[in-house]
Amino acid sequence: MKQIAIIGAGLGGLSAAVTLASRGYDVTVIEKNEHVGGKLMPVITDGHRFDFGPNTITMPDVFRSVIRNSGANPEDYFELVKLDLHTVNHFTDGSTFTFRSGREQMEEEVRRLTGGKADQNQLADYLDEAEKLFEIANKRFFTRMETKMDTGLWSDMMKVHPLTSLHALHKKYFKDPRIIQALDRYATYIGSSPYVTPGTFALISHLELNDGVYYAKGGNWTIAKGFAxxxxxxxxxxxxxxxxTKIEVMNGKAHAVVIDEEDVLSCDAVLLNGELLTQYPRLVDAIHRPSFPVPTRDTVEPSVSAFVVMVGLNKRLNLAHHNVYFSDDYEAEFRALFEEERYADEPTIYISNSSHTDPSMGEAGDNLFILVNAPAHLTDIDAETYEHLIRRRLRKFGVEWDDADVVYHHRVTPHDLTRDFYAYYGALYGTSANSKKGAFFRPSARSEDVSNIWFAGGSTHPGGGSPMVTLSGQLAARSMLEDIPLTI
Structure with a gap:
């Protein structure tokens, strides 16, 4: 029986483990943390539960198919619930724009927001465009081991607005700045700026507004738990x-992994489901990976990082499941993050309150997962002061609580992400998509230098986000099945 060593128990590693084991391979998953799921981990307190990692789930069949293809029923492992009203976008003028699952509902919401102006008619055309972008990306990028340029790919790439920014694409379709800003935020789903990242990523609009947003009952971490x-x-x-602590390589092949610097596990192949940009150089000696020098900020731009505050309250604030409170100057916010490499003075604030949908997530009161984008360069900041700034901004939107209402409080900074997950400069998604290379040509799911090392995770092909990470594990597993037969 062939022995596969999987380093890291994120969604990519877990999905690969299920697939490989279901086909008869001997699989060992080694994870430095005490939990499975990677960043998709639970934070459990007395009265509250939080999903630390992805709070928004799309492409539900990606997750279900991992279980289904292994010969089991996905519903026995996790339950995905579709959210009708999923995100309320708030603006400083007091208006709101609610994202819903389904075109008719969205058309009604645009009509309400604009008073029946032209943007209502443009929405259908935009969502048609977003759907086409997804279909091309799904065919050409998501289901392949890597992006290799050929005549067909070049033709399709020209159809997905590689030279037009996401913001410019949205301005083509809409006039209302609130609609544009709300849609521009999808760039942050891949850790990038809407003013630079290609318009291709309007495909996220298709996933959320055509197909819908989902939530895993009991917390999104139950997906990782179900995989495990x-x-x-x-x-x-x-x-x-x-x-x-090391991958042993000889004659261009990995033959063992070293655990905690002393235990040696022999293997026929390795799947590295960690932060590729930091872990591959750490685990494989430079002499064995000439095609992969240690990346730096000058050579590989990191995605945004995050400043997170988890607050468990003993009261309800009447918030939706997903809530966004926008800054007045969105462009200045991204300029601060990427060009000036500093925290924004007026950040856009995201709050997940999953207890709105699932009361078991906040039996004592609301479970507020508060996130603002942070620069991925580990600049020191007074975290307490910045949290006070966030609280002041929320009060302007009418969202406030007293310290006496707080029964749980915990902060996470880019430094914590670097320490706990070996994140590249604290980045959430490894490489940003602010360049054509970062957007379309992420590292392949297989090492160029060591023939039996594969990669899975947000910093490799096909990219960041829980569905993409899960797909990366599937792509790696399928390649292993082809290249490493059970018997010689």
Missing amino acids: KRASELGVEFKLGQEV
Whole structure:
């Protein structure tokens, strides 16, 4: 039986583990943290639960298919619930623009926001365009091991607005600045700026507004938990709280991984489901990876990072599941993050309150997961002062609570992300998509130098976000199935 070592128990590693084990491979998953799911981890307190990682779930069949293709029923492992009204966008003039799942509902919302002006008619054309962008990306990018330029790909790339920014594309369709700003925020789903990242990523609008936004009952972490449960049933061994400190390579092939600098696990192949930009150079000696020098900010621009505050209240604030409070000058905010490399003075604030949908997530009161974009360069900041700035901005939108209402409080900064997840300069998604290379030509899911090392995760092809990370694990697993037969 062939032995596969998977380094990291994020969604990519877990999905690959399920697939490989279901086909008869001997799989061991080594994870330095005590939990599975990577950044998609639970924070559980007395009275509240939080999803630290992705709070918005799209492409539900990507997750279900991992379980289904292993011979089991996905509903026995996690339950995905579609949200009708999922995101309320708030603006400083007091207006709101609510994202809903379904075109008719969105047309009604645009009509309400604009008073029946032209943007209502433009919405259908825009969502048609977003759907076409997704279909091309799904065909050409999401289901392939890497992006290789050929005649067909070049033709299709010209159809997905590679030379037009996301912001410029939205201005083509809409006049109302609130609609444009709300849609521009989709660039942050890949850790980038809407003023630079290609218009291709309008495809996210298709996923959220045509197909819909989902939530995993009991917390989105239950997806990772379900993957791990199925993997265990199939015989996968988990080594949690243990860290791979080296991948042993000889003659262009990995033959073992070293755990905690002393235990050696022999293997026929390795899947690295960690931050590629930091972990591949750490684990494989430079002599064995000439095609992959240590990346720097000058050579690979990191995506945005995050400043997070988790607040458990003993009261309800009447918030939706997803809430966004926009800054007045969105362009200045991204200029601060990427060009000036500093925290924005007037940040846009996202709050997930999953207890609105699932009361079990906040039995004592609302479970507020508050996030603002942060620069990925680990500049020191007075975290307490910046949190006070966020609180002051929220009060202007009518969102406030007293310190006496708080029964749980925890902050996470880019420094924490670097320490706990080896994040590249604290970045959430590894590479930004602010360049054509970062957007379309992420590192392949397979090493160029070591023939039996594969990669999965947000910093490799096809990109960041929980569905893409899960797909990256599937792409790597399928390649392994082709290249590493169970018997010689």
